Amino acid sequence: xxxxxxxxxxxxxxxxxxxxxxxxxxxxxxxxxxxxxxxxxxxxxxxxxxxxxxxxxxxxxxxxxxxxxxxxxxxxxxxxxxxxxxxxxxxxxxxxxxxxxxxxxxxxxxxxxxxxxxxxxxxxxxxxxxxxxxxxxxxxxxxxxxxxxxxxxxxxxxxxxxxxxxxxxxxx
Numbered sequence: 001x002x003x004x005x006x007x008x009x010x011x012x013x014x015x016x017x018x019x020x021x022x023x024x025x026x027x028x029x030x031x032x033x034x035x036x037x038x039x040x041x042x043x044x045x046x047x048x049x050x051x052x053x054x055x056x057x058x059x060x061x062x063x064x065x066x067x068x069x070x071x072x073x074x075x076x077x078x079x080x081x082x083x084x085x086x087x088x089x090x091x092x093x094x095x096x097x098x099x100x101x102x103x104x105x106x107x108x109x110x111x112x113x114x115x116x117x118x119x120x121x122x123x124x125x126x127x128x129x130x131x132x133x134x135x136x137x138x139x140x141x142x143x144x145x146x147x148x149x150x151x152x153x154x155x156x157x158x159x160x161x162x163x164x165x166x167x168x169x170x171x172x
Contacts, residue, residue, distance in 0.1 A: 001115045001130050006137055007107055013140040014100040017047065018093065020147050026087040031154050040150050041089045043143050048096035055136040056103045062119040062129045063110070070119065 021029075021044060029041045038046070053071070061068045115130030127135075156164050 001133065003107065003110065003113070003133075006133055007104055009137050010100065010107070010140065011104050013137070013144065014097055014104075016144060017044070017140075017147070018097060020144065020151070021089060021093050024089060026085075028151070028154055029087045029089040030085060031150070031157075033150070033153050038146070038150075040147055041087065041092065043147055043150070044089055044092045044096060047140075047143055048092050048099065050139065051096055051099035051103060055132060055139070056106065058119070058127075059129055059132045059136070060106070062117055062127070062132060063113050066117045066119045068119075070121070 021040065024040060030039050032039045032042075058070050061070060113129060115133070116128055118126045118128040118131075121127050
């Protein structure tokens with residue numbers, strides 16, 4: 001496993017997320033395609049919570065002592081219910097960026113980690129340290145794609161009655 005690749009991508013993804021959130025209006029930050037879908041603010045909140053509670057602590061425990069229990073994740077804590085129209089996107093983004101910086105710095109301190117060390121997550125799932133690192137990066141890309149989709153759909157919604165077909169089709 002090429003740790004340097006993951007370090008660079010995790011750091012770059014933080015900058016990408018920051019640029020995706022730059023200058024969004026309250027309406028854009030809170031807009032959702034439907035009540036069951038997330039807004040940009042909700043996605044960034046989830047990313048910040050994940051940065052604190054999920055990948056790094058679990059990877060750290062797996063590399064230190066793979067038999068050490070992981071702190072349970074509670075889905076409600078990892079999600080932001082859209083109960084108000086208050087835009088706190090910048091606060092959640094700052095939290096994410098600060099935690100990502102700490103986490104990338106921590107990853108840089110690893111010396112010859114055994115990426116094969118695995119933790120039994122549950123009866124059916126063994127996760128190696130390498131699986132966690134790869135999933136961390138993939139998780140970023142899934143949510144960056146989600147934010148792009150939100151911005152694409154917002155643009156379409158706000159452009160009505162005009163169409164964006166000339167831009168090309170969304171095929172992802």
